[in-house]
Amino acid sequence: MKKLTKSQARVADYIGKFIDEKSYSPTYKEIAGHFKVNVNAIQQAISALIKKGSLEKVSGIARGLRVRDNSPEDMNKVKNNLIVIPLYGNVAAGEPVFADDNIEGYIAVEKPRRSRGELFSVTVRGDSMTEKKIIEKDKLIVRKQNTASDGEIVVALLDDEVTVKVFRANGGTPYLQPANNKYDPIRRPFKILGIVVGLTRDYSVV
Amino acid sequence: MKKLTKSQARVADYIGKFIDEKSYSPTYKEIAGHFKVNVNAIQQAISALIKKGSLEKVSGIARGLRVRDNSPEDMNKVKNNLIVIPLYGNVAAGEPVFADDNIEGYIAVEKPRRSRGELFSVTVRGDSMTEKKIIEKDKLIVRKQNTASDGEIVVALLDDEVTVKVFRANGGTPYLQPANNKYDPIRRPFKILGIVVGLTRDYSVV
DNA sequence: AAATATACTGTATATTTATACACTGTATAT
DNA sequence: ATATACAGTGTATAAATATACAGTATATTT
Incomplete structure (x- = not known):
C-alpha cells in the first residue's frame, strides 16, 4: 500500500x-x-x-x-464468522422465556464450528455457580436444547425462573446441582432450556 | 415480511x-x-x-x-459496534509480545463504550487466577496500558513471560498477587502490558 | 534536461443498465 | 366469474456509466 x-x-x-x-x-x-x-x-x-x-x-x-x-485475511474470517444472538431476561411467572418481549439486547459471538442448534444468551444472577468460575453478570452463551448429559452446565426453567446449574443424571431421577456448597441440590421438577457452551464477562460492567 | x-x-x-x-x-x-x-x-x-x-x-x-x-435495529447496532482484536500468544524469551508474528488469531468483541486505548487478547494459562473466576483457556480482553491501580487484574510481562495477576500497590513497592492461595505474591520486577476489561470462555474448547 | 507522476479541462462514444409496453398462460383468491 | 398474483417471452429505448483520446500545467524524480 x-x-x-x-x-x-x-x-x-x-x-x-x-x-x-x-x-x-x-x-x-x-x-x-x-x-x-x-x-x-x-x-x-x-x-x-x-x-x-x-x-x-x-x-x-x-x-x-x-x-x-x-486487514489480515484471518481477521476477515473472524468478522465473517460472527453471529448475533438474543440476550433474554428473566421472566415473570408463567411468561415464555423465548418471547421477543423478553429480549434485553443482543451479543455477538463467534459461530461455533459444529453450530447445530440455536444459540441464545442469559445473564447470570446470584452466586450458585462460583465453583464453576461463573459469576454474577456473566453472560452465558447457551445452545437451545431440552436434554443434557450428566455434568453439563445447563440453563433451566425452575419454578418459573431461569437458572443455571450443573445437570446431574447418574442413575436416579435427574436433578440440578449448584456449584457452590452453600446451596443444596435441587430435586424439584425443572425444564432444560439449553446447555452452556461459552460465556463472556465484562469487567467494566461489574 | x-x-x-x-x-x-x-x-x-x-x-x-x-x-x-x-x-x-x-x-x-x-x-x-x-x-x-x-x-x-x-x-x-x-x-x-x-x-x-x-x-x-x-x-x-x-x-x-x-x-x-x-434483523431488529438493536441487532444491527451490535453488529456495527464490533471490533476484531488480535490474540497474542506467549513469547519466547526476549521476543516482543506485540509483534505480528506473535498473533495467534483474532477474536471479536463489542467495542467498549469508553473505548480509550487499544485492545488485545491473550489466552490464560495455569490456575493462578481461579479465585477471581478466571480459568485456563479463558481468553482475556485487555486494554493496552502500562499503569494500573491497586486491585486491578493486569496482564504483565514477568521473566519474559506473559502472565495474569492482580496488581497490588497499597503503599510500598507494587507487586503481583496471584488469585490462588497455592501461590505466593510475586515481588520481582515486571512490566504491565494492560488491564483486563473482559473475558470470553468457550466450553467446547475446554 | 528529460522523464514521470500529478491534477486537471473538454469532448466523444460504445456499452451497460433500468425500465416501460404488449402479450400468454396458470394458479389462487373473492 | 372475475379479479389478482404469478411466471413467463419478446421488444424497445432513454438514461446511466465506463472509458478512450486530445490537451494544459505543475511538481518530482532521475
Missing part, C-alpha cells in the same frame, strides 16, 4: 464512505460532481489508487469500485 | 449471495442470465420482492439492489 497524495486520499475516503453508507459504489460522474472536477480527473485518481493498491475495480461494469480491505 | 414463492426466494437468494460475494448488486440481465429466463421475468420477481419487503432498490441507478436486513 503505497502512500497516497492528499487529493487521492480524499477521493479514496469519499468512495469508502459512500459505499459504507449506501452499500453501492459511486460512479465516476458522482465522484467528479462531489469534488466539482472533471470526470477524467477522477478517472486518473482512481487509476492511481488502483495502482497503489487502495482500490479495486471490476472493469466494464457500473459501480464496480471496491475499497481494498487491508 | 410476507411469504415468498419458491421462485422469488431463489431470486432473492441469488441476489443476496451475489452481493455477499462480489460486494455489488447484480443487474437484471445478469440475474435473468443466471436463471435462463427473460429480463422481464426478473423485473417482475424483483417488484414482488420489493413489495413483500425482502428487497430494496434505488431507482434509476445501476446495480442499486439491496437485500433488506430484517
Whole structure:
C-alpha cells in the first residue's frame, strides 16, 4: 500500500464512505460532481489508487469500485464468522422465556464450528455457580436444547425462573446441582432450556 | 415480511449471495442470465420482492439492489459496534509480545463504550487466577496500558513471560498477587502490558 | 534536461443498465 | 366469474456509466 497524495486520499475516503453508507459504489460522474472536477480527473485518481493498491475495480461494469480491505485475511474470517444472538431476561411467572418481549439486547459471538442448534444468551444472577468460575453478570452463551448429559452446565426453567446449574443424571431421577456448597441440590421438577457452551464477562460492567 | 414463492426466494437468494460475494448488486440481465429466463421475468420477481419487503432498490441507478436486513435495529447496532482484536500468544524469551508474528488469531468483541486505548487478547494459562473466576483457556480482553491501580487484574510481562495477576500497590513497592492461595505474591520486577476489561470462555474448547 | 507522476479541462462514444409496453398462460383468491 | 398474483417471452429505448483520446500545467524524480 503505497502512500497516497492528499487529493487521492480524499477521493479514496469519499468512495469508502459512500459505499459504507449506501452499500453501492459511486460512479465516476458522482465522484467528479462531489469534488466539482472533471470526470477524467477522477478517472486518473482512481487509476492511481488502483495502482497503489487502495482500490479495486471490476472493469466494464457500473459501480464496480471496491475499497481494498487491508486487514489480515484471518481477521476477515473472524468478522465473517460472527453471529448475533438474543440476550433474554428473566421472566415473570408463567411468561415464555423465548418471547421477543423478553429480549434485553443482543451479543455477538463467534459461530461455533459444529453450530447445530440455536444459540441464545442469559445473564447470570446470584452466586450458585462460583465453583464453576461463573459469576454474577456473566453472560452465558447457551445452545437451545431440552436434554443434557450428566455434568453439563445447563440453563433451566425452575419454578418459573431461569437458572443455571450443573445437570446431574447418574442413575436416579435427574436433578440440578449448584456449584457452590452453600446451596443444596435441587430435586424439584425443572425444564432444560439449553446447555452452556461459552460465556463472556465484562469487567467494566461489574 | 410476507411469504415468498419458491421462485422469488431463489431470486432473492441469488441476489443476496451475489452481493455477499462480489460486494455489488447484480443487474437484471445478469440475474435473468443466471436463471435462463427473460429480463422481464426478473423485473417482475424483483417488484414482488420489493413489495413483500425482502428487497430494496434505488431507482434509476445501476446495480442499486439491496437485500433488506430484517434483523431488529438493536441487532444491527451490535453488529456495527464490533471490533476484531488480535490474540497474542506467549513469547519466547526476549521476543516482543506485540509483534505480528506473535498473533495467534483474532477474536471479536463489542467495542467498549469508553473505548480509550487499544485492545488485545491473550489466552490464560495455569490456575493462578481461579479465585477471581478466571480459568485456563479463558481468553482475556485487555486494554493496552502500562499503569494500573491497586486491585486491578493486569496482564504483565514477568521473566519474559506473559502472565495474569492482580496488581497490588497499597503503599510500598507494587507487586503481583496471584488469585490462588497455592501461590505466593510475586515481588520481582515486571512490566504491565494492560488491564483486563473482559473475558470470553468457550466450553467446547475446554 | 528529460522523464514521470500529478491534477486537471473538454469532448466523444460504445456499452451497460433500468425500465416501460404488449402479450400468454396458470394458479389462487373473492 | 372475475379479479389478482404469478411466471413467463419478446421488444424497445432513454438514461446511466465506463472509458478512450486530445490537451494544459505543475511538481518530482532521475
